[in-house]
Amino acid sequence: MGPRSEPNSEMTLWKGLRSVRLTLVLFLILASAAILGTLIPQNLSPEEYLRIYGAVAATLLRILGLTDLYHSAWFTGLMGVLVLNLIACSVHRFPRTWKAVRTPQRPLTDGLWRSLPIRRILQGGGGVEETSRAFSAELSRRGWAFREERREGDIHLLAQKGRYGRLGVFVTHLGVVVVLSGGLVGSLFGFNGFVKLHEGEGVAVAQDQRAGAGRELGFEVRCDAFRVAHYPDGTPREFRSDLSFLEGGKVLFQGPVRVNHPVEYKGFVFYQSSYGSTVRVTLEAANSSGAGTRLVQTEVGQTVPLAPGLGIQAARYEADAGGRGPAILLAVARPGQHPVLGWLLKNEPSQPFDGWTLTFLEASERPWTGLQVKRDPGVWVVWVGSGLVLLGCTMAFFMPHRAMWIRLRKTGEGTVCHVAASAPKGRPALEKTVEGFCLSLAQKARMHIGEGVQDDG
């Protein structure tokens, strides 16, 4: 392409970008992509994709960005194009609409009369001034904003409703752009992490949910207590962590965190997200070869060496195993062999294994609370944008623009009134309104509705 064709191609690009056909196509593509994302499970581990879809399909899914579709470059790109389209449409249309809103309504001429979709003619014996007063009173009663203009002996009443409703679409579009920018701000500058705290434990670093790295909070958060409350039927009623926030060893803020009631400290919001308990068990290990007995302490789920090449693990803990008191599921393993599993009741020695007899002496439970830690500077931007979308929708749908033109002209027998109206949306509704308006005037000002509805132009 030569340099001369450039302005032309810019024009084409602009025209394409501001076309509503593009908007409709983007809606269709975004909706289809979103559906796809609910059909393919998102953000699983590579092994799981391999298991579900097989090697070829799993690789394809990863390359096409379908395993994290909503954050993929192409999906984000499509949203970007939608934003450009929205801005282009609005920039293109706004000046015209703004001018239409600002321009005063012009009096009814014969040409305008013929172009308007709703037309009625009323005739009556009263004078122009008297009829005008009746019309004005009726317009006010029905909530129309109007002004009076006198021209060549005629009186014009120019009435409008929902004048600013026409700006609703721009407010909505602005709101959508603001919401999406809030999302962008959050994803660029936000932080989403996790801390796991035992009762009495405090940390100053939160683990990033995505990157896995730690992040300094700039203060210490400590869990003083964690409680689960239940309804009488046993369903959970409340999960609650009592937190303290410390700086330099001093408690500066305290507060409970419950589901639906997060706590914010220095821009970080803490949410109750999970809970559990760490169990520490004490075992006595006796060796029949005479090496004596020793105590082994371990956490449930961790493997400890008992002797060279021999590891033991308390795989599970039951506070009450079938009514027989506390028990642990013990796994004894040599490298490269399947572990031998067996339940061990408290204070009952195990069967000898490789010369070792194990006795479960004691278990202590320490509850922990899992807290989501979030910082999102974009949240308020999103709320402002959402507010604009809702405001704009309200303006667009509940303040529909309607205009009415009334011309009162003196005749030999009295006054003839031309009433015309237009509404870009909801013409049948306006037709009814105008009909009602004319009927009540016909009654009040003793006029009759003429036959002038058919095309006389």
Place this chain on the structure above:
Amino acid sequence: MDSATLLSGVALGYLVCWLAYVIHAAGRWVWLGRVATALLVLSWTLNTAGMGLRWRESYELGFGRIPLTNQYESMVLFAWTVGLLYIVTELRYRNKALGAFVIPIPFLSLGLGSLVFEAEIRPLVPALQSNWLTAHVITCFMGYAAFAVSFGVSLLYLLGDRARQASFLKYLPPLSVLDEINYRAIAVGFPFLSVGIVTGAIWADAAWGSYWSWDPKETWSLITWLVYAAFLHARFVRGWSGRRTAILSAAGFGAMLFTYVGVNFLLSGLHSYA
């Protein structure tokens, strides 16, 4: 009588209403139309009473909560909101042909709800204990109900032409009026759905720590929103009307139905209450 029994009775009431509307639409008995409307108002009033009774029963069980928190209760609410918006539409447009196409929706919702789902009243799990519950659920279901009415109108529009030729549906309103009701219903449903999504986002930000996490329920509500946004743009900017907008409106209802019911049974996510 307990609320569950009363509400199954109301389902039968809606069934009788539906039959009355269908026979009225096909026949020539003007009085049957009045009977249908009277029965509908009665059924809807009892539907309201059933929800009130259920609310009271929860207090008698010792925990007291609004009956808007599981699949069964949501289907009772859906019947109620569709009934309400249909009655308003009928009074406003003075036409009963639409009843034959809209009233099966509250009947099916309440009937299936009573037959298939657990009506036991259970206390609120911690995630549902929020002031946003009422606002979020009611706005969403007002939106759903408006879309249900617009779906009925679209069906009537699409079948209307043919039915008129077969001189079935005596009291069919002019197609331009159907087109207008279709837009009006969506103009009510779209803002309600938007408020429902925003209140849901505010709630999710407090309960799940994120205002938007592409949970299937969230994603499908966005899909529904996009379809109706497409309807509005196609109608006002590209000048679509009639058959094409009726088809778009029906597609929107399909997306809405999947958001409401399909997501819960076919996909898994955080929003597992209803």
